[in-house]
Amino acid sequence: MVTQNSSSFNINVLLNVLLVDDSESDRHAYIRYLQSDHTHTYNIREAETLAEGLALWKTDQPDIALVDYFLPDGEGWELLAEMGKDSLVPKLDAIVLTGKVGDERVILKLMRLGVADYLAKGDVTSLSLCNRVGQLGDRILLNRQLQRSQQQELLIAKISLHIRQYLDLEEVSQAIVREVRLFLNADRTVIYKFNSDFSGEIVAESVLPPWESCIHRQLSDEYFPETMGGEYREGRVFVAPDVYTANLSECHLRMLESFPTRASLIVPILRSNNQDNPLWGLLCTYQCFESRHWEEPDIRLLQQLSVQFAIALQQGELYRDLQISNAELENRVNERTAELFQHQQEFIALVENSPNVIARLDQQSRILYINSATEAAFDIPPSEFLGKTFREMKMPEKNVRIAEERVSELLATGEQQEYEIDFPSPKGGLDYYKINIIPEYDAHGAITTILMVFSDITSNVLSENALREANRRWQSLLDNVRLIVVGLNTEGIVEYANSFFLETAGYQLEEVIGKNWFSNFLPEYLQAEIDQIFDKALVEEHFLKDFHPHYQNPIITKSGEERDIAWNNTVLRDPDHKIVGTISIGEDITDKLKVDKIKNEFISIVSHELRTPLASIRGALGLLASGVLDAKPDNAKHMLDIAVSDTERLVRLVNDILDLERLSSSRVTLDRHWHDVADLCQQAIATMEALSDKNQISILCDLPSIQIWVDGDRLVQTLVNLLSNAIKFSPPHSEVHLTAESHQEEILFKISDCGRGIPEEYLEDIFERFNQVDASDARQKGGTGLGLAICRSIVQQHGGKIWVESMLSKGSTFLFTIPHRVV
Structure with missing residues (x-):
């Protein structure tokens, strides 16, 4: 324990x-x-x-x-x-x-x-x-x-009011164990009273069915050794989240198991008016089946209620003394009665001086009592409320309706109600209140009256609204600035970094603030150079000319990647014009530089691909123009055939480049409609029929009738490209298979051939522009090297995926998916 x-x-x-x-x-x-x-x-x-x-x-x-x-x-x-x-x-x-x-x-x-x-x-x-x-x-x-905290204070006030209203100790005890068990949602709460020899009896209990009642159960002194009793006298609290791990004696554990008990929280009840034997008993709450981590508010609640019960004990003893006293003690009884009355008056004064409006209602919602705070809140004297309902007082209809519904709910369930309202302020505008409706019970556990507490939360509501709006504006500004912002002091230490920098570099804020910018976030080969410029410029004014307002250099991300940043640097000064640091705003231009590089490479490749057929056409036409082949008609026709073939290849190349560029830049809008998969596939097969006959290839298909939401022309273009490749790279008298399968979320297309296959290292690269396994394929097979790139772009614009599976010397299968419908 x-x-x-x-x-x-x-x-x-x-x-x-x-x-x-x-x-x-x-x-x-x-x-x-x-x-x-x-x-x-x-x-x-x-x-x-x-x-x-x-x-x-x-x-x-x-x-x-x-x-x-x-x-x-x-x-x-x-x-x-x-x-x-x-x-x-x-x-x-x-x-x-x-x-x-x-x-x-x-x-x-x-x-x-x-x-x-x-x-x-x-x-x-x-x-x-x-x-x-x-x-x-x-x-x-x-x-x-x-x-x-508010609920606990309300419960203490309620118990305190109950104690002052009822002098019967048994009734007070039952009220305390009932309210504690309900408030803490415990299985059992008891009040245990000690005898002089440390044996004792359970005198009050509230237990949740189906657990058996232990009321009036006697416990011997062996369960409470003298050392434990001494700790109770000193006000020590005993907390056992789990009795099986609390280091209890075997005897004590058997006693707890007999209840049964799994977790316990026990506070002593001490009488301040008995110095020789202050320990009266224990206020205990238990979980019977499950362990429980007791919170500090739970402990504080039981401690406060044990004090309240001690007051009730004192009050009960006074009441008992009054009952058994004879006429000789009449003066003393009068003094005790006056003392009790003074306590009651102090409580009433406390309620009357409360800034909250506090009212007691009967079960018909008629106001039995309301404190003076109502005049400041509603500009109506308390006396006008007595005997009337809020509806009869012509309070705002929406507030009256909610109050009536919540009171009905409380009477039906016994559960405390809490909600918020707005109310026209006597000073103009609206005030905001949190309403707590609390049931008050008689000795038999029946609800007799209802306590309503109106807590003014106007300042909290207005503050929250203002704070929420301010946070929204600042947060929106920081979240929407898609630029890197970094602030350094004169030592090069990071004092500020915005969320976009953290997102770009992959760091957490605590990994950046307080770190040296140059040694932690710049490439090693640049650290010394930039750090030297920074130090000189910020320490000596005449070196400011070396400080570049506009600068471009890479940073190092947490993963070790270099990101190129174009900076706009500003020197910060204090009111005395002394340099205190810098603020730098940077744009991540890494992707832009990569795009420029890709563009240059693309132009270089396209130039080469265009130059080759042009050179061939020029050579053929040059020979014809020179007249060298005038006497050789067969050779002249061959030269013309070369020129025509390369012209057609040049046209295909230009068309494919333009088509791919439009698709990649999203300038092509897909004209989607519902089509039958079988019809589209048959169109593609019909288009490739002449080529397949020429190459002695059979196209076999398994095409169910499935509706698909696509741009029909683009899907046929994709199938034609893939079928064309399969036919070109298949040996004569072989078969090309085209199938389509419907899955839960997509339709899967497969084009299989029996060709030479694709090496594993090319399976990803062949979908890139001008990327072919054999560079001679463009010349021998008549391709441009852009067909698969166009297929990938079309499939991706439909929300699908494309890939290839291949085995060398056994053939290849190109697969792609189209979702049933992309919304």
Whole structure:
């Protein structure tokens, strides 16, 4: 068993997250991001549609919702509107994932719904998502702590009021164990009273069925050795999250097992008016079947209630003394009665001086009592409320309706109600209140009256709204600046780095701040040169001419990759014009440089490919023009055939280049319609019939009738290219097979041949431009080296994939997929 006076406990940090997104890959990515956050623990439920998300919201009541703005059966705001329809003040613990970051109408709609934040789906990273969800989670956890504290204070006030209203110790005891068990959601709560020899009896109990009652059970002194009793006298608290790991004596463990008990929390009840024997008994709460980690608020609650019970003991003893006293003790009884009355008056004064409006209602919602705070809140004297309902007082209809519904719910279930309202302020505008409706019970456990506490949360609501708006603006600015921003001090130490730099370089913020920029984030061959320029320029003014406002140099990412950055550097100065550092804004031009390089290489290859047929045409025509072949008609015809063949090849090359360029730059809009797969494949086979007959190749097909959503001409173009290659590279009298298969999400096409096959190292490269296994193929087979690149572009624009499987000397199979329908 563990003993302690106080320690740090955390409110449950498990956060339930509802993720609503129709993209399975996006959901998996977001889940992976959140699971990488070691500072929070998330229980994530997934939904693909608005309907599924709403159903999970109603059944699970998650803490946080991550909602895609566009869903297959509606828009995300519809789900958010449904989630927040019972809240008078829009405030949703939800983050919207949207592609419309710049659409002010969407943003305004989300703000009106009370959405906590939003993220652009294209910009979501592990860091940004963990930061946003973590910040929202921290706020929720803080609210949990505040709510728990408020609920505990309300419970203490309620018990205190109960003690002062009822002098019967048994009734007070039952009220305490009942309220403690309900508040802590425990299996059993008891009050144990010690005898003088440390034996004792359970005098009050609240137990959750089906556990057997232990009321009036006697326990011998062997279960409470003198050392333990001494610790109880000193006010020590005994905490056992699991009795089997608490190092208890065998005798003590047997006693707990007889209840049964798995986890226990025990605080002593000490009488301040008995110095010789202050220990009266114990206030104990148990979990019968499962272990439990007891929180500090749980311990503090039992300690405060043990003090309240001690007051009740004292109060009960006074009451007993009054009952058994004779006339000789009348004066003393009067003094005790006056003392009790003074306590009651102090409590009433405390309620009257409370800034919160506190009212007691009967079961018909008629006001029996209301404190003076009502005049400041509603500009109505308390006396006008007595005997009336809020409806009769002509309070706002929406507030009255909610109050009546919540009171009915409380009377039906016995559960405390909590909600928020707005109310017209006497000073103009709106005030905001959190309402707690608390049942008050009689000795038989029946609800007799209802306590309503109106807590003014106006300043909190306005502050949260202002803070949320300020954070949204700053966060939006930082998230949408797609440039690197880095701030250095005069020592070259990083003092600031924005999220885009972290995203580009792959670092966490703590891995960057406080580190030397030059030795950690620049290539080794540049470190000394740039560091020297920086040091001289920032230390001595006359070296500033060497400081380049515009500079281009690479940085090193966490993975070791070099990224080329074009910088705009600015020197920062303090009010005394002293240099304090630099701020640099950089554009990642790595991809741009790669594109330039690819463009240059492409131009070089195209120039070579064009030059070859042009040279051949020029040579043939030159011989004809010179007249050398006038007397040799057969040779002249051969030269013309060469010129015609190379001209056709040149035309095909130019057409393929233009076609591929249009496809790659997305300037071709796919004209999609529903087509029959068999019809499209037959068109392609008919187109290749002459070539297959010429090469003595048989085209065999297995083509089911399947509807497909495609650009028919482009799909036929793809099939023709692949069939043409299969025919050209197949030996005579062999077969080419064309099949199509329907799978759950896509249609799979296969074109197989019995040709020479493709070496393994070329299986990926052959889909690149001008990439052929044998350079002589272009001349011998009449190809341009662009056909497979065009096929890949067409398939990818349809949302599919293309690949090849091949074995040398046995043939190749080209496969590609087309989704049933890309929305």
